[in-house]
Amino acid sequence: MGRHLSIRHWSGLALVAALVTAGCASTRQAIGAGALAGPSPVAVSWQDPQGFSEPTWGAMPVDRGQWIRPLAEHLRRQAEPMLAPGERLEVELMDVNRAGEYEPGRSAAVGHDFRVVRDIYPPRIHLRFRHLAGSGAVIAEGERRLVDVGFMQRQSIMDSDPLRYEKRLLDDWLRRELGGR
Incomplete structure (x- = not known):
């Protein structure tokens, strides 16, 4: 037995x-390249996060590119009400480098690094977009390299969303690009 x-x-x-x-x-x-599915006037896609400037394959499992989909979903939600009826917006996230960086040896646990957010590590997003009228005519298109060097001065103590800086950067771009409709 x-x-x-x-x-x-x-x-x-x-x-x-x-x-x-x-x-x-x-x-x-x-995670690989991907796109949001479902009917929407806002199409959001992304390159493979493994090629991003963001250290997506760093020490922390949550930072292995799994944040890209929630960021894309936020972009879609914010952009939809800004479009006029019939308009469409296509956005491709080509590179994302989130606010902060990993600083080795800054954790109490041996072998674990964690993200340190300082003003010298601003959020950066490189995207390509096309804004289309209901007729299919191009209203605007191009590439944008977004950066918020003053992101620490605008932070909210109450906001604990780990993507708050990147979401705010996209929100600012949408207001500039779509005219705050």
């Missing part, structure tokens, strides 16, 4: 190890 429990014990450990390994592999998998 002792030998049977031992085999069962090792089988259980092997199963747990396989599940843990599979879980680690899936969180380390590249």
